[in-house]
Amino acid sequence: MIRSVTQQKPEQEIDRLLKGLDRVFIIGCGTCVTLTHTGGEPEVSAMKETLTQKGKLITGTLVVPVACDNLTGEMLKEFGKQIDQADALLIMTCAFGVQNIASQLKKMVIPGLNTLFIGKETAFGEFNEICTQCGTCIIGETGGICPVTSCHKGLVNGPCGGTDNGKCEIDKNKDCAWTLIYNRLKELGRLDCMRKYQPPRNHLGEPTPGKLRIEN
């Protein structure tokens, strides 16, 4: 399943963001951040413990099932009093959850996590970004492997000169996307795809910020 992959912010950064805000309500999420161990029940409890030791008053904690879901608003209402008492909400969900909650409450929100990418758990405890949602998919010609995402330079016309024994020159732990593509196309007997010239990408395919309205 595809997850929003997050990492906890460094403690010093959280301390800085919470400076002068003594009463804190902490929110976690039962979905992606529970899987990545960054904002589930145990992490929210640990955060409560840490902040209490630093002299903060924790007015309450809540782990919502799906922070980015519209129903989150209903759950927040049930905790209205504890939330009202807080100077700020420390939200240990991905940025989708943080923004969803922020839009429903008149409170300063402090993200406790950095949202890294939308990715897949490819092995136990290992997450990989496999699609950057560029809006102009070319994987029909690259054996189903996305070079826009998986190549550090996002090259669409073949590898650079830095392939190092099948690994990327900038990270020995990462496979060279174009070596993977080459091997896949070879296996499929479709090396002719490597010869195809890919024209300059259409960045208008995914204008930032993205917006889509489904026409009836």
Next chain:
Amino acid sequence: MSVKTPSKLEKILRAGHLGVTSECGPPRGSDPEAIKEKAELIRNHVDAINITDNQTSVTRLCSLASCIHLKLMGVEPVLQMVTRDRNRIALQSDILGAASFDIHNMLCLSGDHQSFGDCPQGQNVHDLDSMQLIQLVRRMRDEGKFLGGDDIKRPPKIFVGAAANPFADPFEIRVPRLAKKIAAGVEFIQTQCIYNLDKFEEWMKLARDRGLHEKVFILAGMTPMKSAGMARYMKNRVPGMDVPDEVIKRLSGVPKEKQPEEGINICVEAIQRLKEVEGVSGFHIMAIEWEEKVPEIAERSGLYPRPVVEG
């Protein structure tokens, strides 16, 4: 192949001479003297001088301005341009800027990843890749069109080059990749530094088998080693670099103070051997922070004096 631009390098290559290019890295400051001094050392021994574009992703004086300094000295520059730092608007704009100073050679590269340099947290661009940049320059020159389709008044007259690395893996991809660059419009190639001559010759043979040597001028990349330490560093730390153990052994086999001389000997011998390889059209001598040795290398390799072609 008829001459398409006023480039001296192009004329020399098309006349069938072995071409010789070299490169200078711009300084990490605004004093142009550094670049002029380097160019002065080698100007009589090469046909054109490449100016690197923030090589290894370390911020430096820009390639275009450095090329203009060369041009003002009467030296022919090769403008290196990487796609790492500029989007398609900036690239086209800089190409016109170069053409306005009658800079007639360009090398299209993707560029080292920013994580190697002084701004590892910087954003890379790669709006175009090197393949697309090659095609872009050719279109600007031959059709007089911007990427967006509008006409260019006084199109650039640029001889278009690119890099090739015969040593990066997978090896079997490397000649087809050269073919793809040729199809995109590249006219000359400067290769990665060559130390494994056998492998390079194998790559050249595969290129000849496809007739590619008749479609593009291949300048073999040569970088003299200053020491056994440098050779080991290149072997172990520089991705895509193939330094055979014999090279390291040979350098280690002489006393330290003799190693630079031995490095030059290795380089000269390699040029002499590769001169005989069909399809090698010249040499790109990259003496990194050792430019003063380029004249000696050129002379001992029989690449001096340089041919004179009509401007």
